[in-house]
Amino acid sequence: MKIPPLITIAGHQIKIVTKEKLEADEAPCVGLAYTGQDLIHLARTCHGVKLNSAQRATAFLHESLHIMSVLYGLNLTEKQVSQWEVVLYQYLHDNHLRF
Numbered sequence: 062m063k064i065p066p067l068i069t070i071a072g073h074q075i076k077i078v079t080k081e082k083l084e085a086d087e088a089p090c091v092g093l094a095y096t097g098q099d100l101i102h103l104a105r106t107c108h109g110v111k112l113n114s115a116q117r118a119t120a121f122l123h124e125s126l127h128i129m130s131v132l133y134g135l136n137l138t139e140k141q142v143s144q145w146e147v148v149l150y151q152y153l154h155d156n157h158l159r160f
Protein backbone atom coordinates (compact mmCIF):
# COMPACT_ATOMS: atom_id res chain seq x y z
CA MET A 62 0.00 0.00 0.00
CA LYS A 63 1.39 3.36 -1.00
CA ILE A 64 0.55 5.83 1.74
CA PRO A 65 -0.44 9.21 0.28
CA PRO A 66 0.62 12.54 1.83
CA LEU A 67 -3.00 13.69 1.96
CA ILE A 68 -6.31 11.82 2.29
CA THR A 69 -9.91 12.94 2.48
CA ILE A 70 -12.21 11.64 5.23
CA ALA A 71 -15.76 13.00 5.49
CA GLY A 72 -14.76 16.12 3.58
CA HIS A 73 -11.71 16.79 5.78
CA GLN A 74 -8.27 16.95 4.18
CA ILE A 75 -6.08 14.83 6.46
CA LYS A 76 -2.34 15.41 6.22
CA ILE A 77 -0.08 12.35 6.62
CA VAL A 78 3.35 13.13 8.08
CA THR A 79 6.06 10.49 8.57
CA LYS A 80 8.37 10.93 11.57
CA GLU A 81 11.50 8.96 12.39
CA LYS A 82 9.90 7.75 15.66
CA LEU A 83 6.80 8.53 17.73
CA GLU A 84 5.88 8.39 21.39
CA ALA A 85 2.54 8.43 23.20
CA ASP A 86 2.62 8.79 26.98
CA GLU A 87 6.41 8.27 26.82
CA ALA A 88 5.98 4.87 25.13
CA PRO A 89 7.03 4.22 21.51
CA CYS A 90 4.15 3.91 19.05
CA VAL A 91 3.74 3.52 15.29
CA GLY A 92 1.04 6.12 14.63
CA LEU A 93 -0.88 9.01 16.13
CA ALA A 94 -4.13 10.64 14.99
CA TYR A 95 -4.76 14.30 15.80
CA THR A 96 -8.45 14.40 15.06
CA GLY A 97 -8.95 18.10 15.79
CA GLN A 98 -6.04 19.04 13.56
CA ASP A 99 -6.83 16.73 10.59
CA LEU A 100 -3.38 15.23 10.98
CA ILE A 101 -1.87 11.74 11.18
CA HIS A 102 1.72 11.05 12.20
CA LEU A 103 3.27 7.72 11.18
CA ALA A 104 6.57 6.37 12.49
CA ARG A 105 9.38 5.16 10.23
CA THR A 106 10.91 3.15 13.11
CA CYS A 107 9.82 1.67 16.44
CA HIS A 108 12.29 0.63 19.16
CA GLY A 109 15.03 1.53 16.66
CA VAL A 110 13.77 -1.00 14.10
CA LYS A 111 12.52 0.08 10.67
CA LEU A 112 8.83 -0.72 10.19
CA ASN A 113 7.94 -2.89 7.19
CA SER A 114 5.28 -1.91 4.65
CA ALA A 115 2.56 -4.04 6.30
CA GLN A 116 3.23 -2.44 9.69
CA ARG A 117 3.11 1.05 8.16
CA ALA A 118 -0.08 0.21 6.22
CA THR A 119 -1.88 -1.14 9.30
CA ALA A 120 -0.77 1.90 11.33
CA PHE A 121 -2.11 4.14 8.55
CA LEU A 122 -5.44 2.27 8.53
CA HIS A 123 -5.60 2.33 12.34
CA GLU A 124 -5.13 6.10 12.58
CA SER A 125 -7.52 6.68 9.65
CA LEU A 126 -10.15 4.64 11.51
CA HIS A 127 -9.72 6.82 14.61
CA ILE A 128 -10.43 9.89 12.49
CA MET A 129 -13.39 8.19 10.71
CA SER A 130 -14.77 7.26 14.13
CA VAL A 131 -14.76 10.90 15.23
CA LEU A 132 -15.88 12.51 11.96
CA TYR A 133 -18.72 10.01 11.38
CA GLY A 134 -19.68 9.80 15.06
CA LEU A 135 -19.05 6.04 15.23
CA ASN A 136 -17.59 6.15 18.75
CA LEU A 137 -15.36 3.15 18.09
CA THR A 138 -13.37 1.87 21.06
CA GLU A 139 -9.60 1.29 20.83
CA LYS A 140 -10.33 -2.44 20.64
CA GLN A 141 -12.81 -1.97 17.78
CA VAL A 142 -10.36 0.24 15.87
CA SER A 143 -7.66 -2.42 16.30
CA GLN A 144 -10.04 -5.15 15.07
CA TRP A 145 -11.17 -3.13 12.04
CA GLU A 146 -7.54 -2.31 11.22
CA VAL A 147 -6.85 -6.05 10.78
CA VAL A 148 -10.13 -6.77 8.95
CA LEU A 149 -9.63 -3.93 6.45
CA TYR A 150 -5.95 -4.64 5.85
CA GLN A 151 -6.64 -8.32 5.16
CA TYR A 152 -9.58 -7.49 2.91
CA LEU A 153 -7.66 -4.91 0.84
CA HIS A 154 -4.49 -7.01 0.73
CA ASP A 155 -6.04 -10.41 -0.07
CA ASN A 156 -8.20 -8.99 -2.86
CA HIS A 157 -5.47 -6.71 -4.29
CA LEU A 158 -7.90 -3.82 -4.07
CA ARG A 159 -6.73 -0.47 -5.32
CA PHE A 160 -9.49 1.96 -6.02
Ligand SMILES: [Zn+2]
Pocket residue numbers: 123127139142
Ligand atom coordinates in the same frame (compact mmCIF):
# COMPACT_ATOMS: atom_id res chain seq x y z
ZN1 LIG B 1 -5.52 3.53 18.43
